[in-house]
Amino acid sequence: MGRHSRKGPEPAGPNTDAGLANGDGGREGVHPGPGSGRRRRVADAQAGADGHTPFQQAGHVRGGHPEQREPGGGWGTGPQQTVPRRQPPVGTRPLIPGPRREFVEAFDAPPAPPAPRGPTVPPARPADPYSSVGEWAEQPPSGAAAPTPTESGREGRGTRGRTFTGMAAAAVTAVLAVVVAGQVAHDSGGTSAAQPTGVDRDGVDGASRSDDRPMPKAAQAKPLSYAEKMAKAYPLSPELHGSGKFEAVPGAVKAPGRGHKYRYRIDVEKGLGLDAAFFARAVQETLNDDRSWAHDGAMTFERISSGDPDFVITLASPGTTGDWCRKSGLDTTEDNVSCDSAATERVMINAYRWAQGSSTFGPDKLFAYRQMLINHEVGHRLGHNHVSCRTPGALAPVMQQQTKSLRIGGIKCRPNAWVYPVD
Template sequence: MGRHSRKGPEAKAPEAGPAPAEPGAGREGTRPAPGNGRRRRPGEAPQAPDGPAPFQGAPQVRGGHPEQREPGGGWGTGPAGRPGPPSRTEPGRTAGEASAPQQPQAPRNAQGTGTKPLIPGPRREFVEAFDAPAARPPRATPAPERVAPADPHGPVSDGGEQPPDSADGAPKDSRGGRGRTFTGIAAAAVTTVLAVVVAGQVAHDSGGRSGEAQAAGVDRDGTDGTSRSDDRNTPKVAVKPLSYEQKMAKAYPLAPKLKGSGKFTAVPGAAKAPGKGRKYVYRIDVEKGLGLDSALFAQAVQKTLNDERSWAHDGAMTFERISTGDPDFVITLASPGTTGVWCEKSGLDTTVDNVSCDSAATERVMINAYRWAQGSSTFGPDKLYSYRQMLINHEVGHRLGHNHVSCRTPGTLAPVMQQQTKSLDIDNIKCKPNAWVHPQG
């Protein structure tokens, strides 16, 4: 046990020393005049008659240990230069009368003499940092809408509530006012930057969308994905047009009882006769409102009639199409109702089987548009191309003076002038469908 904590009769100070504190006064009693803030070595303190005396000039605290203060760190900066050696008190003089090389400064919260102790007291912010109780962790404030913090694992602001630690109820931060200020400034800066970035992005998106919506002529509700697909170039798939053969093999919608306007339009253009035989000049009229491809129909007529398997076989004849002038006949594509009207002018009834005819009393060779668009059950849907060729050759054959002919040998190709739309089985003789006058070429 150190000699400063030894129990026993209180040590007596020299007669010239300061008066001892009254019993029960505690720390509030008059303290001895402060020294230079350093302990004396054991050999330096003057000895009392009864034993060693306490350090002269050091304030007394609980436990008998003098209060220690050192320059620098949390206790502030001491006087310039390194302090000199402690002064010794002379016999017969009090500690307050001892000469010192520097003027002592009063310690912080000291209630002794009015002189200043040698070393200044600690700075206030360091004392509060150790004296104040630990503050509660700040409560995170809700982040602004659509603004995420830069660090998802760190707080955005430092504005959480703290319990009052002082008499006036003001909250204290264990980090001090300066640290809280820096944290608030940093949080405000991060929030401001994020808000500016989000606002700029929203403005950019909304501007781009509105421009696209005006260009497309539609309104958009601003949803989306999913996918920002507006900025991507949509690949343009080139649709290859159908060939002539594909169009001729394709069925088209048309009602079997349709009756059109009865008004016709000549298909514009012309096609020269390719051969040197007997030339027949014709025009093609199409009833208005059918919705069929009139150019395809005109192309089919010209190709079929001048084919070597048709009436132009061996150069016997050739066919030329015109759109104006005086033709030999007019090949007319008309609705079933209009076809029936024109066929009736020549004493023919086409309404029973919904067929075509050559109205010999008129200039028109009538092609029933329903048969052209849908074909017949005798050929079926897979032979629609061939059926359309037969339909042209058969009706023009009537205009050239040929009558109906039936198949005489079972299993053979039916003659082109047989009524193949109605049946391929005549007089119990079943033949195969055929589109050509000279099928062998």
């Protein structure tokens, strides 16, 4: 197509035409610098001493496209007719043919602006396709100042980024609105429309919110067995002096065997904090064991809680035990032991020894020590006195004072709980 129109005076002079005639407009191998499609003004170039103006329109084609090598190239050759040579006025530089319009439109078209968010603005009047390249490149639309290439690129990318960010934010807002609306409807008593297929829900609020759902029961500790209680120590001070008031353990247990029957009652001092029913069971099972005084049917023991007993087995604090033992001329305070207060109806069991045991048996033989304590004191009530061990390493007799020591007269024996032990 012919010469592009441009602003400025028409170039004249033989040097310009000579340059055209010599094929300056069709040169190849010139690598243009970076640009946005806008041509630099011709006035920016300085003429040489011979009047030749350096080529100013060189600009790299974006995207790395190769240059055209057809006759004239992508820059055109300008008019070929002979023009009379004229000397250009002083200060005026000859014009160089500009790039073809299709190349400018292909690589330098600005990105389309995003759709407006505010009030609808009438579209701008399309540019005249036949206007000059210079006018199209130099005049910004609507009279606004033309942005620089760097600003144009940043503006386009920033606008697209903001557009995508806005779309993503709108999508997230829509999803949150749906979730909140569904939760509000569910909490207000409405049924949710997004229930899983095939899942039946009873009630309006669903099974997970039902008021009829049973509450989980608190985990309860398994009660200790009789053997575990007999092997367990209980806290009690060795200097405790209780109230001195007793309370009979209710209930009765028949004598299980034959032979002479002894009836007894169990009293427990108030305020000890010990299990009275457990103590009563321990007494009954120990006395009627075949290794005890009921061995081979010689006698049997029956617990009562009312009536006239043969004796009263009493669990009392160390202070109260001392008081009752003193009535029979016995001192139990020196070693904090138990006694049979023969002048009274009471067989006194020191609650401290029952709860803590003794060093002679140790903490791992509390079960056996408690059995020995019952058999020893009831043995006194049945008429038996103290007996010492005579064979080293043998089982100590049940009537030996095993709470005090297992070594008597230089002979040490092993602890023993029974009248008739099975060694």
